[in-house]
Amino acid sequence: MFATILSTFALTSACTDQSDDKQPAADATDAGEVKKEWSEAMESLKAYSITQRDEALVKAEETIDAMDKRIDEMESRASQGWQDLSADIRQRREATLSAMQEQREALAEQYEQMKASSSDTWDDVKKGFIDSYNTLSSSLDDAQSDLFGEDTKKE
Template sequence: MHLHISTLMLLGILGAVQPCYAQAEKDSTTIEEVKKETQDLLQSIGSFTADKKDQAVEQAKDSLNKLDQRIDALEAKIDKNFDEMNDAAREEARENMKTLRKLRNKAAEWYGSMKASSADAWEQMKKGFSDAYKDLTEAWEKSEKELGSGK
């Protein structure tokens, strides 16, 4: 996964993306908070044994829902400023969103596998979900930073 920093950083420097962030920054979760939530989730899921699978699955579902909201908010920021972006920045934004959606689907597949897993497969399923979720949050964080809204 390659996310080109230069194009989106240039937009941030030139102010083409920045105007939408004044209010959004007050209402949004910081990247540091997302990192902490991700770390907490991965530690928690890692500690759940197969007999606590329902708790782990519920926690994973809640975390995916929160991250979905964050991805939607990022997409809204892009949409709001789409007309102000040059063609290269538009393409870059589209690619970032495509990557995020792809990684989100991968995490959802692992979530489904984890949810349906047997006790014997539990360790493998929760590791697969944890790895996919970590990749997804890292891609979201990188996209947020590139758009200049990271704190």
């Protein structure tokens, strides 16, 4: 499944028509600040032990909520002017957004595993959540670039 998602993003990147596929740019500063906050949250999550699971879950849930907001904003922007887009661009946008949603679901599954983890599995489950977060975060950056031509990877 992960390979499929990666190939979807690679295909989307390779096929993106840079001329009519853009929406007005979002505030890059806000995106950079949010990304920095998410990274800091994941760094702090790495240090949480099983005895700090409740704190870790709160931090993880806050991060998921922020990612959901970013996904919602991207979906809203992607649908603007939908009727004016070519069928090819619509299809690429749908594929990109669908792949993001699949990765978001994978992150939610990791979160549920964190909630149910035992002390024996905590470190592995926590790592799985962080890995899923990193995959989704990278995909959101790629999607923002693919859909809107915005580079959110620069710090």
